[in-house]
Amino acid sequence: MHTPVLTGRVLELLAPALTRPGAVVVDATVGLGGHAAAMLAEFPDVRVIGLDRDLDALAHSERRLKLLAPERVRLVHAVYDEIGTVLAELGRPTVQGVLFDLGVSSLQLDTDARGFAYSRDAPLDMRMDASAGQTAADVLNSYDAPRLARVLRDYGEERFARRIAEAVVRARADEPFTTSARLVELIRDAIPAPARRTGGNPAKRTFQALRIEVNTELDVLARAVPAAFDALAVGGRLVVLSYQSLEDRLVKRGLAEYAQTTVPPDMPLVPPDAMPRMRWLTRGAEPASEAEMAENPRAASVRLRAAERIAPKPGRPQPTTGGAP
Known part of the structure; x- marks a missing residue:
């Protein structure tokens, strides 16, 4: 408990x-x-x-x-x-x-299937009410780059929102996003190396932004x-x-x-x-x-x-x- x-x-x-x-x-x-x-x-x-x-x-x-x-x-x-x-x-x-x-x-955080934690590979869900609404995967696979960048910037206060959003759009053309590990790896690659060395896990801000967007x-x-x-x-x-x-x-x-x-x-x-x-x-x-x-x-x-x-x-x-x- x-x-x-x-x-x-x-x-x-x-x-x-x-x-x-x-x-x-x-x-x-x-x-x-x-x-x-x-x-x-x-x-x-x-x-x-x-x-x-x-x-x-x-x-x-x-x-x-x-x-x-x-x-x-x-x-x-x-x-x-x-x-x-x-x-x-x-x-x-x-x-x-x-x-x-x-x-x-x-x-929610401790249940892998809910997809809230970026430290473990899990389905990209993030719905607080798992019975209704769009998932984080839906957002990643349907928003265009400007809209996705706006979500990451406004809700995650992510400095590299545009770079991450553009990388997501390019990557999903080959295969839709379904799990968190692939997204975490993409974020790490999209952010400049010096920025990856400070501030904890670089995926933290993106996951926060997606969660806020999914649950309004x-x-x-x-x-x-x-x-x-x-x-x-x-x-x-x-x-x-x-x-x-x-x-x-x-x-x-x-x-x-x-x-x-x-x-x-x-x-x-x-x-x-x-x-x-x-x-x-x-x-x-x-x-x-x-x-x-x-x-x-x-x-x-x-x-x-x-x-x-x-x-x-x-x-x-x-x-x-x-x-x-």
Whole structure:
């Protein structure tokens, strides 16, 4: 069983909201259920709604969490930008907490057949929901060079995106891409030798870009952050764990507007409905401690941001108590 990242800090930040009577928390990326299990254990009365697009992950979480507290868990097959729809269907307009643990789950990364890891030869799939959508192989074998280069540059921040994209297009003319080892070798050959000697595996950025494109991760996250904030009751808390700069910037931008007044700065009196609706609970993006990284290497790249809702949406009072999910 994997070790969830920054569990202690996540519990600490959510505690003031989840110790309220009837509190409900949404684990929007429940994965293998590590954070959800910790919340169920730490807060004996809290109810957890777990979302995940990965059916395999949901099956694992079902077995794990239902052993702990079956009456306090509700799992739903959904992408995390669907949080508003899911809560509406469950008859729950607001919740007291939302947690996002972004990126690739341990199950996805460690299962060779899913194709997320560039260190092992595997089918080029990379779908978080293996039941639908295009695969990484589909992207590599169908996008033209300019479009593929744009994906590698924008989502992988790859300096040699054009060279890699052009090499892919040339190579697929002989044989379509199906497995990761061939792609890793092509990337290594396409990148200048000096660049290969620094920064870790040179395929890392391309694999990140393909994964984001296949799962439309940034588009989903851009919708999910405001949807999650809108779902919070006053006093509710949102915690987000990001693992690369593109995600972290989206989270910061997506929440920043809620911490600002909605009137000109020179206005002498700010009306109540124009006051900030959110306060930051973290100073910038928090990294993991050296001790945590030593214990759990997957915490090395994590960046945590957290916020609390301090006012309802103008014109719409919100309850602060929870209830059954």
